Amino acid sequence: MVSQGRPTAEELAAARERTVPDVVxxxxxxxxxxxxxxxxxxxTGxxxxxxxxRFWPALHxxxxxxxxxRPQEQLELLPYxxxxTNVVARTTAKADELTAEEYRLGGAALVERVEQLRPRVLAVLGIGAYRTAFGRRKAAVGRQPEGIGATEVWVLPNPSGLNAHYTLDGIAAEFRALRESLPPQVD
Structure with missing residues (x-):
């Protein structure tokens, strides 16, 4: 993996099918x-x-x-x-390389992860991924009526630069709606 800087074409090609460890x-x-x-x-891992x-700027x-x-500071998320995590673990150039079966299997594995970790909210970043992984064809962005145990489920816009349906401000507004729904963090 690349420790810093821009990955080369060879490093990007070699990254196919890798996984990136969860920050959980x-x-x-x-x-x-x-x-x-x-x-x-x-x-980069x-x-x-x-x-x-646009994930990092929207989060801020x-x-x-x-x-x-910055992505290199991802472990700083934990104190907040x-x-x-991801619906599907394997690396691809584009999400359209994934199969519906991979989404469904990934959704089932995600439910297990949520049941184990018990976050207050699971925020899935991508309406299409959520619909396919969880079989909710009519789901919309926002809080979902179905949770996973005591965990609320929200669907937020995909922050990829390829998502032309949302601007950075639009993505940040949806993230903010989720943040404002949470009780204040106690240190």
């Missing part, structure tokens, strides 16, 4: 769940690592973090009660 702990306030790691993430990804603009963190 029991009892998180919010477990953010991406669709699957992209090649930059696979090459860091979540939402591609420079055009929404008030979840006091400053904009935040974590990161």
């Amino acid at each position: 702990a029991p009892g998180l306030r919010v477990l953010f769940c991406g669709i699957n790691p992209g090649l930059w993430s696979g090459a 860091l979540h939402f690592a591609r420079p055009g990804n 603009r929404s008030g979840f973090t006091p400053r904009r963190l 009660g935040l974590g990161i």
Whole structure:
């Protein structure tokens, strides 16, 4: 894996099919769940690592973090009660390389992870991924009527730079709606 800087074409090609370790702990306030790691993430071992990804700026603009963190600082999320996982673990160049079966299996594994970790909220970043993984064809962005045990489920916009349906401000507004629904964090 690349420790710093921009991955080379060879490093990106070698990143296919890799996994990126979750950033998790029991009892998180919010477990953010991406669709699957992209090649930059696979090459660097860091979540939402591609420079055009809007996760880190949206997280800050929404008030979840006091400053904009960089992917290399992902472990700093844990003291804020935040974590990161993915619906599907394997790295691809684009999410459309995943099969519906991979989404369904990933959804089942995600339910197990949530039951074990018991975050207050699971925030799935991508409406299509949520609909396919959980068989909820009519789901919309926002709080979902179905939780996982005591864990609320929210669907938020995919922060990928490829998601043209939402601007950074629009993504941050949806993240903010989730943050504002949470009770204040107790230190």
